Amino acid sequence: MAKSAAKGHALRDVAPEPDKSTRLKSYRLAVRKPSVVSRDGNIEMTLPTYFGGRKWIIPLRQIAVRDLSAAPSVDNTADREPVLARELRVPYLFTTGPVTKPNLQLMFDEPQRVPPVRLAAAFAPNTDLPFGYRSTRSQIGDHVDGVLLRAYDSAKLSRLLKAAGARPFDDPTSWMHEHRTIVSDATERDTLTRRRRTGRSLQRVAAVLLFATLVAGRWLLPGNGPWWPVLLLLGVLIGLLGLAAVGRRLAR
Structure with missing residues (x-):
């Protein structure tokens, strides 16, 4: 009897797993499951792949929360899409695969600081994060305007977050006009658009070349040969990382 009572007490002391309605999509064998839980006036996002x-x-x-699975289509034509003084950063933090689609969008009234990102996530070839390993560990940190997620049940999680205090929103363009600085001058808009397009192109080129260099270096570096190919490879990698950093700055 005492043994049974002790066992029941031990079970009660174990912290409960997050309800499936708060969970994000994940692989079945994942040890730590990603989730979004509301607690004490905050949300706590657990994203083991990234943080x-x-x-x-x-x-x-x-x-502000938006259920993308039930969101009405919004006509975001080029004429209606505003040009912001600072580029909006809303990454898709996928928790299964990159070819999946998000079904939940969270937007932040003020840009929120990102926790230190894991090295593997920061340099993974299938991610396109607007923040890096070093920037998230710097004194000023790195910030995003929102995130895209894939929930098990986006409708239920959206309702839970709204009941806890988050606000609903349906039109991203209206949200941007309300919460971010819009560039109204036509010349400044054109300059920013060209600069950001150039920055995104540099980022794509750097990512492709970086991946190709890593793959080629694995096969081309001699096992017991001279050191200069290794030094050359390191120089190329540093140069490509620098090119990606320039691209990120231009794309802001």
Whole structure:
């Protein structure tokens, strides 16, 4: 009897797993499941692929939520799409594969600091993160305007977050006009658009060349040969990382 009571007490002491309605899509064998939980006026995002065991805590009063699976189509034509003084950063933090589609969007009234990203996620060839390993660990940190996620049940998770204090939104363009600085001068808009297009092109080129260099270097470097090919490869890698950094700055 005492053994049974002790066993029941031990079970009660174990922290409960997040309800499936708060979970994000993940692989079945994943040890740590990604989730979005509301607690004490905040949301706590657990994204092990990107941040390991660190929780990303954001005040609910800062959050607007949109269920993309039920969102009405919005006509975001080029004439209607605003040009912002600072490029909007809303990464898709996929928790299964990059070819999946998000079904939940969270936008932040003020840009939120990102937890230190894992090295593997920062340099993974299938991710396109607007923040890096070093920038998220710097004194000023790195920030995003929102995130795209893939929930098990986006409708239920959206309702839970709204009930906890998050606000709904349907039109991203209206949200941008309300919460971000819009560039109204035509000349400045054209200059920013060209600069950002150039920056994104540099980022894509750097990513492709970086991947190709890593693959080629694995086969071309001699096992017991001279050191100069290794030094040459390191120089190329550093140059490509620098090119990607320039692209990120131009794309802002």
